[in-house]
Amino acid sequence: MNLSVKSETDLLKGVIVHxxxxxxxxxxxxxxxxxxxxxxxFEEDARREHLDMLKIFKTAMPxxxxxxxxxxxxxECLQTEEARTFAIEKLIKRLTEENLHTIEQQLRxxxxxxxxxxxxxxxxxxxxxxxxxxTPNMLFxxxxxxxxxxxxxxxxxxxxxxxxxxxxxxxxxxxxPLFADARYKTIKTxxxxxxxxxxxxxxxxxxVLIGMSERTSFSGLMTAxxxxxxxxxxxxxxxxxxxxxxxxxxxxxxxxxxxxxxIVFPPAITERRDNVVALxxxxxxxxxxxxxxxxxxxEERLSRxxxxxxxxxxxxxxxxxxxxxxxxxxxxxxxxxIVGYGRNTNTFRELGKHGYELINQHEFIEEYKDQxxxxxxxxxxxxxxxxxxxxxxxxxRCMTMPIERVTS
Numbered sequence: 387m388n389l390s391v392k393s394e395t396d397l398l399k400g401v402i403v404h405x406x407x408x409x410x411x412x413x414x415x416x417x418x419x420x421x422x423x424x425x426x427x428f429e430e431d432a433r434r435e436h437l438d439m440l441k442i443f444k445t446a447m448p449x450x451x452x453x454x455x456x457x458x459x460x461x462e463c464l465q466t467e468e469a470r471t472f473a474i475e476k477l478i479k480r481l482t483e484e485n486l487h488t489i490e491q492q493l494r495x496x497x498x499x500x501x502x503x504x505x506x507x508x509x510x511x512x513x514x515x516x517x518x519x520x521t522p523n524m525l526f527x528x529x530x531x532x533x534x535x536x537x538x539x540x541x542x543x544x545x546x547x548x549x550x551x552x553x554x555x556x557x558x559x560x561x562x563p564l565f566a567d568a569r570y571k572t573i574k575t576x577x578x579x580x581x582x583x584x585x586x587x588x589x590x591x592x593x594v595l596i597g598m599s600e601r602t603s604f605s606g607l608m609t610a611x612x613x614x615x616x617x618x619x620x621x622x623x624x625x626x627x628x629x630x631x632x633x634x635x636x637x638x639x640x641x642x643x644x645x646x647x648x649i650v651f652p653p654a655i656t657e658r659r660d661n662v663v664a665l666x667x668x669x670x671x672x673x674x675x676x677x678x679x680x681x682x683x684x685e686e687r688l689s690r691x692x693x694x695x696x697x698x699x700x701x702x703x704x705x706x707x708x709x710x711x712x713x714x715x716x717x718x719x720x721x722x723x724i725v726g727y728g729r730n731t732n733t734f735r736e737l738g739k740h741g742y743e744l745i746n747q748h749e750f751i752e753e754y755k756d757q758x759x760x761x762x763x764x765x766x767x768x769x770x771x772x773x774x775x776x777x778x779x780x781x782x783r784c785m786t787m788p789i790e791r792v793t794s
Contacts, residue, residue: 387452389568391533391791392591394642395718397761398447400790404456404524405436409506410778412520421522421547424631425777432774436525438747439725439770439782445751446719446759446768448792456527456787457502459562460554464498469561476553477505481518489516505550521550526780527787528637529601530555532586534594537571537617539610544580544601564789573613579606584635584784586610587642592620593687595680597636600629615667621687625680626661628654632710637783639714640680643695644722644765647740649733650694651709655680695740699732708733712772712781720761720794725782728769742767761794 387400411429413421443453463469474493478486486493492513493501504510508518523529530551532539538559543552559565559572575581585597585607594614596607611622625636633639639651650656662677664687677683684692697714698705708714713730726733728746738744745753747770772781 387564387790389533389538389565389789390536391588391788392535393645393791394588395645395721396791397720397794398443398718398788398790399451399792400454400788401443401452402454402456402459402527402787402789403436403440403785404527405440406432406522406525406775407457407506409520409524410522412507413522417519421519422545422779423522423777424779427522427777428774432525435770435772435775436785439772439785441751442725442747442768442770443719445754446723446761449758454564454789456524456530456558457506459558459564460502461498463558463562464502466561469557470494470498470501472560473501473505473553473557476556477550480549480553484518489513502554505554519547521547522778523548524551525775525778526584526784528780528784529582529584529635531559531787532583532588533568533787533789534573534586534588534614535591535618536568537573537614538565538568539573539581539583539586539614540575541582542575542577542580542606543582544603571617573610573617575606575609579603579609581606581610582635583787584637587636587640589623589642589684590688593623593684594619594621595623595625595636597625597627599627599636600631600634602635611665612667612672615665615672620666622665623677623680623683623687624663624665626658626663631779634779635784637715638712638779638781639697639709641714641716641783642718643716643724643737643742643767644718646690647693647695647722649697649714649716649737650680651697651714652705654709656694693740695733695736697733697736698730699736701732704732711776712779712784715781715783716767717782717786722765723761723768724766725768725770727772727776727781729771729773729776734767734769737767741765744769746770 713733
């Protein structure tokens with residue numbers, strides 16, 4: 387596999403996901419806020435909804451495309467003693483409050499599958515009397531890393547609830563063969579900084595957007611931007627967004643649907659001014675230019691006009707309601723071919739006004755089950771049910787980590 391992502395909307399060929407498992411059923415309602423959930427999730431329905439989304443992916447992706455389950459990759463990685471030692475030592479070092487050093491020898495003796503379950507679920511039958519909270523956010527693989535060009539930007543989470551996921555992802559990049567070519571082009575930030583994949587968007591092979599959000603710090607953004615610019619990216623657009631739960635990442639209020647179209651949440655995107663700084667490397671130093679809007683920044687740096695489609699449509703209440711249920715968090719399978727939650731009816735209606743064919747998951751799969759899907763010259767918005775999934779506050783983009791896209 388050639389890890390490469392040079393656009394948010396190029397044809398998807400490789401993607402990493404996680405179908406929710408037992409970890410979401412371990413969320414105690416009294417601890418849901420600490421675990422970054424607004425509600426508890428019913429595992430059985432959430433799994434079915436997620437698998438339905440993956441059926442859409444399989445139908446739309448090329449025959450040689452691959453969907454990777456992240457826990458399978460973790461398990462493959464942890465088969466080697468070197469990777470297991472790396473992960474255990476990182477856990478002990480970064481989770482000092484858990485006192486994992488007291489069970490270090492027991493951790494080292496666990497079978498790979500039991501060690502993985504301990505890290506994800508927070509406990510193991512093989513280690514009696516020791517438990518941590520679960521890691522239900524594994525569902526949102528987007529936040530763990532971002533492939534930018536041929537490099538990979540390793541996330542450093544802002545919240546302690548996601549540290550174990552980050553350690554597993556770092557172990558994966560360090561030891562799994564899938565990441566062998568990108569391993570030496572990994573971009574990391576310092577321990578006191580934070581950056582998450584939901585804030586990173588690849589607009590083109592030369593332009594990257596990074597949101598400065600509740601989860602991505604200024605210093606994390608600047609460190610990542612500097613390293614991206616040193617590796618060949620020409621422009622990093624730093625987008626300042628509201629620091630609040632409802633807009634935790636840039637992709638909760640803004641996503642690409644086509645080469646020149648985006649879904650936006652108006653109050654946080656089109657109604658804000660002077661919140662974009664274009665960073666460019668010149669003679670070894672970084673220059674900065676303040677721009678009046680995201681739209682202007684994209685149009686100037688990409689030399690083409692953009693259409694911004696309103697999440698929720700024109701009505702204000704609908705905009706807020708559907709942003710809350712991830713109406714602005716869609717995922718592109720190819721240029722103009724997008725997937726999102728069907729419950730955001732006003733957003734889909736707005737997409738229809740902009741020339742998108744509206745089709746649900748069953749209709750799409752039925753239409754293309756016996757023939758290869760050709761996305762050329764098509765604009766299709768595919769809806770799927772996500773009533774349980776959206777309780778975790780993440781949409782189709784949040785639940786995907788693209789690692790290979792190709793020009794269609």
